Amino acid sequence: MIHQATLARPVKFAGVGLHSGCMVHVEIFPAAPNTGIIFHRTDSALAYPVLANPFNITETSLSTAIGSGASRVSTIEHLMAAFAGLGVDNAYVRIDNGEVPILDGSAAPFVDQILIAGIVDQAAPKKFLVCKKSFEIAHGDHLIRMEPFDGLSFHCSIDFTELSPVIGKQSILTMFDDKTFSKFSEARTFCHIKDVNFMREKGLARGGSLDNAVVVDDHKVLNGEGLRFEDEFVRHKLLDCIGDLALLGGVLKGKITLRKSGHALHGEFTKNIMLHQQDYLEVHWGDYKSLGHIEKVSASAGL
Numbered sequence: 507m508i509h510q511a512t513l514a515r516p517v518k519f520a521g522v523g524l525h526s527g528c529m530v531h532v533e534i535f536p537a538a539p540n541t542g543i544i545f546h547r548t549d550s551a552l553a554y555p556v557l558a559n560p561f562n563i564t565e566t567s568l569s570t571a572i573g574s575g576a577s578r579v580s581t582i583e584h585l586m587a588a589f590a591g592l593g594v595d596n597a598y599v600r601i602d603n604g605e606v607p608i609l610d611g612s613a614a615p616f617v618d619q620i621l622i623a624g625i626v627d628q629a630a631p632k633k634f635l636v637c638k639k640s641f642e643i644a645h646g647d648h649l650i651r652m653e654p655f656d657g658l659s660f661h662c663s664i665d666f667t668e669l670s671p672v673i674g675k676q677s678i679l680t681m682f683d684d685k686t687f688s689k690f691s692e693a694r695t696f697c698h699i700k701d702v703n704f705m706r707e708k709g710l711a712r713g714g715s716l717d718n719a720v721v722v723d724d725h726k727v728l729n730g731e732g733l734r735f736e737d738e739f740v741r742h743k744l745l746d747c748i749g750d751l752a753l754l755g756g757v758l759k760g761k762i763t764l765r766k767s768g769h770a771l772h773g774e775f776t777k778n779i780m781l782h783q784q785d786y787l788e789v790h791w792g793d794y795k796s797l798g799h800i801e802k803v804s805a806s807a808g809l
């Protein structure tokens with residue numbers, strides 16, 4: 507049987523919020539089996555704990571935010587991706603601000619902190635969400651689709667030619683597991699320098715710098731150290747999706763196709779899946795059996 511997992515002990519760290527520019531302190535605690543991932547604002551007595559769940563999504567324009575009542579926490583996706591990639595099912599995240607720190611713009615610093623704390627198996631069986639019927643949401647040429655598949659695979663493509671030819675078109679096809687996760691967890695978020703200037707005029711991106719995002723202009727990457735991967739942009743988009751799909755609250759098994767997708771599309775997808783869960787997902791506890799056709803995808807394809 508495959509068990510649920512949580513942190514072996516609490517861990518704390520701090521960093522700047524991308525949009526607020528405030529120093530944010532985060533503490534992650536172990537949680538009991540079947541708790542899920544719960545965010546708790548410690549800077550307000552009115553703030554209720556908020557479960558990371560598609561129905562609690564409140565905002566998807568620049569990042570994924572969840573909220574309930576007076577509580578709201580944004581930019582949860584890279585931390586959620588770290589939990590999903592490391593197989594952490596249960597944790598309490600105590601945070602003294604409304605925005606998870608951006609750190610280096612990837613999930614790697616969260617992965618490092620969780621690994622410093624250690625991960626332990628729990629008595630309860632792990633929850634698997636196995637796709638039994640295809641489902642997709644498409645708006646124009648923006649698409650997210652899930653199909654039955656033996657494992658979890660992603661085919662992700664982006665086209666930012668209009669934003670900058672430096673990013674252009676990229677695609678990646680890969681299986682997702684603990685061995686491939688580090689290839690995505692280190693990929694940083696990105697933006698065009700003109701968007702940085704525009705957001706700053708609106709009072710956003712106050713904490714943004716070349717230390718926490720890949721910034722491009724029309725001709726080059728502006729970060730002195732360059733890119734971590736040639737296709738870092740599409741890898742980061744895939745990382746965002748992994749974090750957003752983690753709100754489903756189980757280990758997803760299916761073939762995921764992403765075309766020019768983003769947080770809004772991912773949020774609409776997970777909400778609809780959860781609303782009609784019995785139609786599209788079969789819940790397996792402790793292990794999973796494939797319900798779909800088996801199609802070979804190389805674990806290293808595209809990496």
Ligand SMILES: [Zn+2]
Pocket residue numbers: 583584695742746
């Ligand atoms: Zn991101």
